Amino acid sequence: MSAQVSENDRCQALNSLSDEELINFYDDVTSNTLQKLSKCRSVLKAKLDEYIDLKIDKLRRSYLQIAERKLTQCSDRKSATFGPEVDYFVDPEKSEILYGDFLPKCGLAFTFDDGPHKTLTRKLLTSLDNENLLVNFFVVGDRVRASPDILKEQYAQGHLIGNHTQSHEDLRKLSFKNATAEIENGFNIITKTIGDYIPFFFFFYGAHTKDLQAYLNHFNRFEFYWNIDTLDWKIKDPEELYIRALEKIERTQHGIILMHDIQPQTIATAPFLFEALRMAGYTPYLIRPLKKGPTQNVP
Ligand SMILES: [Zn+2]
Numbered sequence: 001m002s003a004q005v006s007e008n009d010r011c012q013a014l015n016s017l018s019d020e021e022l023i024n025f026y027d028d029v030t031s032n033t034l035q036k037l038s039k040c041r042s043v044l045k046a047k048l049d050e051y052i053d054l055k056i057d058k059l060r061r062s063y064l065q066i067a068e069r070k071l072t073q074c075s076d077r078k079s080a081t082f083g084p085e086v087d088y089f090v091d092p093e094k095s096e097i098l099y100g101d102f103l104p105k106c107g108l109a110f111t112f113d114d115g116p117h118k119t120l121t122r123k124l125l126t127s128l129d130n131e132n133l134l135v136n137f138f139v140v141g142d143r144v145r146a147s148p149d150i151l152k153e154q155y156a157q158g159h160l161i162g163n164h165t166q167s168h169e170d171l172r173k174l175s176f177k178n179a180t181a182e183i184e185n186g187f188n189i190i191t192k193t194i195g196d197y198i199p200f201f202f203f204f205y206g207a208h209t210k211d212l213q214a215y216l217n218h219f220n221r222f223e224f225y226w227n228i229d230t231l232d233w234k235i236k237d238p239e240e241l242y243i244r245a246l247e248k249i250e251r252t253q254h255g256i257i258l259m260h261d262i263q264p265q266t267i268a269t270a271p272f273l274f275e276a277l278r279m280a281g282y283t284p285y286l287i288r289p290l291k292k293g294p295t296q297n298v299p
Pocket of ligand 1: 113114164168205
């Protein structure tokens with residue numbers, strides 16, 4: 001009975017929110033993290049999808065003019081799609097933090113963290129496929145357990161699957177033992193799901209410690225970081241996100257871009273961003289580990 005009441009209360013509270021407020025709960029509504037929403041989940045999801053579709057229509061009408069205002073031509077590159085990307089190989093024996101500043105001018109590597117998401121990741125895969133583009137994903141072990149088939153699709157499409165911890169914890173707050181368990185469990189579920197191992201790791205919020213960096217280094221893993229933070233988890237409006245992302249890219253002109261495939265505004269914005277960057281002559285990069293033979297130095 002109490003669960004019944006609390007579900008009604010929860011549904012009522014969410015139903016009373018404006019669209020701008022409700023979008024903050026997109027992941028809760030669509031990923032079953034708020035368990036007791038069976039009575040209103042489909043209504044809330046329809047409301048959010050309609051809101052996002054309106055935002056996408058607005059961006060579709062404005063994105064070319066915005067790109068003209070915000071981006072200068074970076075190079076003469078001409079391509080029918082944003083991809084194909086250029087492979088950039090890093091040597092796991094010289095593992096270090098990858099900030100993205102090593103990429104050449106007009107070179108951008110997209111990273112998408114925090115997924116896989118039940119519905120949004122597939123939409124992103126379609127956009128990436130349309131652009132003939134491969135990216136670096138950093139997935140969360142618990143989400144892989146919830147959606148293994150989606151990770152398999154990401155891998156089958158050719159994207160590189162890195163590790164973003166088992167449960168998206170701030171590893172600075174855990175004991176060294178528990179923190180390394182978060183790292184290893186993340187790698188293990190990825191390997192178990194796709195049958196491949198990529199020695200790439202992304203800390204939650206980039207929040208690393210010297211000890212954990214030394215640990216990754218010891219086992220020849222790379223720590224990914226970013227030099228272009230789109231703040232896509234925070235900027236909920238697709239047009240605003242698009243504008244902020246273009247401004248940052250224009251200022252920096254090369255590097256690793258941080259985005260999140262559990263954010264509906266990110267998925268809405270991505271196709272427009274890819275097209276604007278293609279027209280401005282940017283080249284996408286995929287960061288790959290150099291294969292060093294069959295033995296990997298892993299614990
Ligand atoms: Zn994250």
